[in-house]
Amino acid sequence: MQKNLMRFLPVLLLLLCVGQVQAKTLVYCSEGSPEGFAPQLYTAGTTFDATSRTIFEGLTHFVRGTTELEPGMAESWSVSDDGKEYTFKLRKGVKFHSAKHFKPTRDMNADDVIFTFERQWKKDNPFYAISGGNYEYFNGMSMPALLKEIVKVDDYTVKFILNRPEAPMLANLGMDFAVIQSKEYADAMMKAGTPEKVDQWPIGTGPFVFQGYKKDAQIRYTAFKDYWKGKASIDKLVFSITPDASVRYAKLKAGECQVMPYPNPADIAAMQADPNINVMEQEGLNVGYLAYNTKVAPFDNVKVRKALNMAMNKQAIIDTVFQGAGKIAKNPLPPTIWSYNEATVDDPYDPVAAKKLLAEAGYPNGFSMKVWAMPVQRPYNPNARRMAEVIQADFAKVGVKVEIVSYEWGEYLKRSKDVNRDGAVLLGWTGDNGDPDNFLAVLLGCDGVGGSNRANWCYKPFEDLIQKAKVVADPAERTKLYEKAQLVFKEQAPWATIAHSVVFIPMTNNVKNYKVDPLGGHIFYGVDLE
Amino acid sequence: MFSFLLKRISVVIPTFLGVTLLTFALIRMIPGDPVELMAGERGVDPVRHAELLAQMGLDKPLLIQYWHYLTGIFQGDLGTSIVTREPVIREFFTLFPATLELSFCAIVIAISIGLPAGILAAVRRGKVTDYTVMGLSLTGYSMPIFWWGLLLILLFSVGLGWTPVSGRISAMYWVDEVTGFMLIDSYLSDEAGAFISAVRHLILPSIVLATIPLAVIARMTRSAMLEVLREDYIQVARAKGLAMWLVVCVHALRNALIPVITVIGLQVGVLMAGAILTETIFSWPGVGKWMLDSIYRRDYPSVQGGILLISCMVIVVNLTVDIFYGVVNPRIRHNR
Numbered sequence: 001m002q003k004n005l006m007r008f009l010p011v012l013l014l015l016l017c018v019g020q021v022q023a024k025t026l027v028y029c030s031e032g033s034p035e036g037f038a039p040q041l042y043t044a045g046t047t048f049d050a051t052s053r054t055i056f057e058g059l060t061h062f063v064r065g066t067t068e069l070e071p072g073m074a075e076s077w078s079v080s081d082d083g084k085e086y087t088f089k090l091r092k093g094v095k096f097h098s099a100k101h102f103k104p105t106r107d108m109n110a111d112d113v114i115f116t117f118e119r120q121w122k123k124d125n126p127f128y129a130i131s132g133g134n135y136e137y138f139n140g141m142s143m144p145a146l147l148k149e150i151v152k153v154d155d156y157t158v159k160f161i162l163n164r165p166e167a168p169m170l171a172n173l174g175m176d177f178a179v180i181q182s183k184e185y186a187d188a189m190m191k192a193g194t195p196e197k198v199d200q201w202p203i204g205t206g207p208f209v210f211q212g213y214k215k216d217a218q219i220r221y222t223a224f225k226d227y228w229k230g231k232a233s234i235d236k237l238v239f240s241i242t243p244d245a246s247v248r249y250a251k252l253k254a255g256e257c258q259v260m261p262y263p264n265p266a267d268i269a270a271m272q273a274d275p276n277i278n279v280m281e282q283e284g285l286n287v288g289y290l291a292y293n294t295k296v297a298p299f300d301n302v303k304v305r306k307a308l309n310m311a312m313n314k315q316a317i318i319d320t321v322f323q324g325a326g327k328i329a330k331n332p333l334p335p336t337i338w339s340y341n342e343a344t345v346d347d348p349y350d351p352v353a354a355k356k357l358l359a360e361a362g363y364p365n366g367f368s369m370k371v372w373a374m375p376v377q378r379p380y381n382p383n384a385r386r387m388a389e390v391i392q393a394d395f396a397k398v399g400v401k402v403e404i405v406s407y408e409w410g411e412y413l414k415r416s417k418d419v420n421r422d423g424a425v426l427l428g429w430t431g432d433n434g435d436p437d438n439f440l441a442v443l444l445g446c447d448g449v450g451g452s453n454r455a456n457w458c459y460k461p462f463e464d465l466i467q468k469a470k471v472v473a474d475p476a477e478r479t480k481l482y483e484k485a486q487l488v489f490k491e492q493a494p495w496a497t498i499a500h501s502v503v504f505i506p507m508t509n510n511v512k513n514y515k516v517d518p519l520g521g522h523i524f525y526g527v528d529l530e
Numbered sequence: 531m532f533s534f535l536l537k538r539i540s541v542v543i544p545t546f547l548g549v550t551l552l553t554f555a556l557i558r559m560i561p562g563d564p565v566e567l568m569a570g571e572r573g574v575d576p577v578r579h580a581e582l583l584a585q586m587g588l589d590k591p592l593l594i595q596y597w598h599y600l601t602g603i604f605q606g607d608l609g610t611s612i613v614t615r616e617p618v619i620r621e622f623f624t625l626f627p628a629t630l631e632l633s634f635c636a637i638v639i640a641i642s643i644g645l646p647a648g649i650l651a652a653v654r655r656g657k658v659t660d661y662t663v664m665g666l667s668l669t670g671y672s673m674p675i676f677w678w679g680l681l682l683i684l685l686f687s688v689g690l691g692w693t694p695v696s697g698r699i700s701a702m703y704w705v706d707e708v709t710g711f712m713l714i715d716s717y718l719s720d721e722a723g724a725f726i727s728a729v730r731h732l733i734l735p736s737i738v739l740a741t742i743p744l745a746v747i748a749r750m751t752r753s754a755m756l757e758v759l760r761e762d763y764i765q766v767a768r769a770k771g772l773a774m775w776l777v778v779c780v781h782a783l784r785n786a787l788i789p790v791i792t793v794i795g796l797q798v799g800v801l802m803a804g805a806i807l808t809e810t811i812f813s814w815p816g817v818g819k820w821m822l823d824s825i826y827r828r829d830y831p832s833v834q835g836g837i838l839l840i841s842c843m844v845i846v847v848n849l850t851v852d853i854f855y856g857v858v859n860p861r862i863r864h865n866r
Contacts (some may be wrong), residue, residue: 041615133585134582139574216820217813246680248682250687250695251695254687326804408562409562413567414562415560428571430571508676
């Protein structure tokens, strides 16, 4: 008996060792294909998941699961008293990835930071026009107007000099377009005559190394063993591109993937009841709203706007449109963002009071109006058509006759910006950087009239508050200003704030330490598999 | 035969030009522009909007845009995707082998089952077999593909665990692309189990994609066979004592195949155009889904280039069918 055991012992030991060294592979059922592998050039969350959140990192980044900033490639920074100079001390010893066609010879330094920004900014930069030269977010965040100069103080110190103070600057630098690219790699590819490779085969400093992409099928990464924060717990990460939500669920149940995004709302109850699936949830950093055109009668009358807000049964919308996967919005900011004002009192659902207010405003018999419904599903609104129908029924009770209109999505976005637009438009917003300025200034600031400010609302008391908050460095002071701004917003009601959707991330039970990103990302550093 | 071929080929050129014009016009008639779609809710200021349109060449008059498009085609340049910035030709031929592989398997299943089913139904006309075959083919033809695909996934993949859910191969394998055909590439790779995984991944999508062509082929075959079986020479063959299977398979089938070949050719064309629903359900990275996404994004070069290439394939397939038709049926090529 002993002899037999001894004979099999080496085999048993070998099996034990194989079991222990077997790579941990996490398969994520991604909802779509990335547009490309250079996050500077694109805007879709799908692209950012595949690039900036795996392969790259910025000077700052957000603490996992929060909108708080922490040091990234910059280990510390200081801001000048006038708020116009940001000096970053770069982290030493940060390595770039290697690939078959490129081996870095140095660590990340100031040259890489300057290259990353000047590439998107300076038209005479040799890389500006590579891959089309369209830097959506860099331009969208007004960086060309903001930046005066970026100075290399030494190999590990970079100074950003701005044309004006901008308190959200650090948050902007945590965004996906601001992740650091390798200048050495760019120079090598330019020398090799293949500069576009910089954007096709990404080399970053992030926790995962790009291994390959099979178009519309799979993206493969391995953990970067020299990652400055420590190698990821999972050894291999695979994005399995699965466009249909029902199929993603089927793959989760079959064990073909371990994490999936954007489940069908109708499947959530079944997922929560499944003992093998864990559904994490969090309120999204988003808001869905109905924007009145405050430049055109009758919506130029605040009493009319308030009356319509009181006529709207938001709970019914949460129940029928969001199927419970939403929370009533009382502020234009979502609750997950700092400076959210808990003290705001929402307009109560009170059709009787609404009718009375309409009469006071000079509309005792109501009026006719249009409500624009989006033709597409968005994170903040799963079914705008249905939402418009609920609003139509609610407004009818106070004598307001609603005609629902819709256009193709691109056309909808274009036409809804028109200052003379007829009617109220359903739309929403998902935050880019966790800063309240990204909601309040973009969506309700005077600069946004005729653009992202669909209410065409330019109100001096509100504008003064948000402009002051833009230049004040102290977060506590900024918080007070934004809280006041939210109260002003509530008084004036340029929108009916409708809902913040809840984000659900189903995963198999063996996935540990996953944190739902309020900014809508899917981040796998820090995640483990049992 | 030569004049027959010449006539057929001469129709190709105006068809080709018609396709380019129609595609160019239709995609631009859909409201919305790509810059607005890319910017989303954020929007883009008018100056930047104009700059971006100019970058994409969309600020020029339509005739100039069409001229650039046409001259590009004759130089082999179908443009660059507005979204991915990749050459359209490269994107198309990266994805086309997946569609071709799936279409090929689907048509093989459709012919292997549809032809015998149609023959059986015709031979046993009016009997239970006939009604069963026709009933099933009608059901197959009427069934929503999306629903059918999901049903098979839930039953065989999730419920029984017999087949994988979706994709071309398990996420555990990374097969180097040699031909673009997963069956061949996985066979050539040195990864144990890759080929079996590729075969297993083809089963459900091929069945789903084959369903409608199978139904069409079965019904067409039955119809054509019934016509031929009524002919005098068939009665004579039977009267001479030839076995039924010989009469059906040798004498009747060849004549009945003529319209069936036309239908198969049309079905192949449809399949190669990319089975959008099947590709979406089974996460099959083919040209159908790519075309749909390109249309949503107003990626004009991808839509134009993709439709042009698909049209060329369909034209070639139909031309081949016409020529084959002429070979099989002498009356066609001699115009009698």
